[in-house]
Amino acid sequence: MARSDDEFVEFVEAASSRLTHAAYLITGDRHQAEDAAQTAFARTYAAWGRVRRKDAYAYARTVLVNHIIDGWRRPLKEYATEEVPERPGAQDVARTVTQRAWLTAALGRLTARERAVVVLRHFFDLSEADVASELGVSVGTVKSTNSRALAKLRVDDGPEDALIGGNGR
């Protein structure tokens, strides 16, 4: 195996967990997420000679998100709703489990674009400008989409100390 291939294997092993996780957060489907990651890595390998000395991770992330966005052009499975999700009751004990369940349900109520913005902005910690660049939309669209998504998630974008995911305020 060529040296560059060795480097690619190392890259995939290092990056696959987080990228697949991101795909899962955006799609809400394990198999779809694994397929999307697989495709993103194949495209990254196709461009490996060009990106291996640059930011291969950013390249793979962009390809991944764009691939999922492409999927929106197929028959869509959207969960858009005007209603904000109910908070789980305050009696939950296993916080991690509750938090995960809350997150799955809450992300499921966002539109595909809102999920993508939330994941890029708050999972990958990209700036609004970088999110706009990756999605090919304006910064204003990112701001409004993010704001709308957080409202649906009932997350304040401020310093207030409040809880999400099951423990109540």
Next chain:
Amino acid sequence: MNELERLKSALNEAPPEPFAAPDLTRIMADGTRIRRRRRLLTGAGAAAAVVAVVAVVFGAVQLRPGPQQQPAPVAAAPSTVGPASTVPSTAAPETDRATPLGDVVSLGIKNAGGELVLYAFKIDEPQAMPGVGFGLMLAVRDVGGLHPVYAANEVNGSDRSFGFHATSGGLIAGTRTTQVAVPVLGYFAGPAARITSTVHGKPVAARLAKWSEDPNVVFFWFDPVQVPSAGALTPLAAYTAGGTRLTK
């Protein structure tokens, strides 16, 4: 910890079960295929044809650089996406590709070689694509006639099922000596009277032409100045003449 930090914490929570490990063998095989086809597209592997004939087929309705391909059947190509997945057509006879089915539509775009036109061409691949009888061809028309440049067609299911088909383009096709900027193009099966998208937040409308052979099929293309690449577009939307949205 505020709500936003808790959201980030929840997003970073490890999944209950680890994800399947990537299949590296398949990834590298798919990646190699994509790379090879990109080289063909850019002309690196092209022979010295005076007029390049690059036939491209895209599955379904996708625009961005491309993922997995299928072994090319006809005018052949990827089951899913992408401009990168272009291959020279070998199976479809040249005469089929240069023979329009129905009217030839001028795109109102000229380059050094002539004017760009769009037309449907016959596909007859009952084994590989039983539901596909036609594809779209972008060609250059000059005094010598039509010179096919870039083809796109449905590869899965029916070519006239409701919705967008063969959406592709937004790239340069041809050889180094004869290059054509291929607009983002495709067709919609259904009563579309307006097709729109956005580029960097700005709305853009496609130009439309009904196919003379079937008025329920509407060819569309975007101005390459407004839409220089397919990757810049957000999902397409189609509307009826009355303004009813046909797609999500």
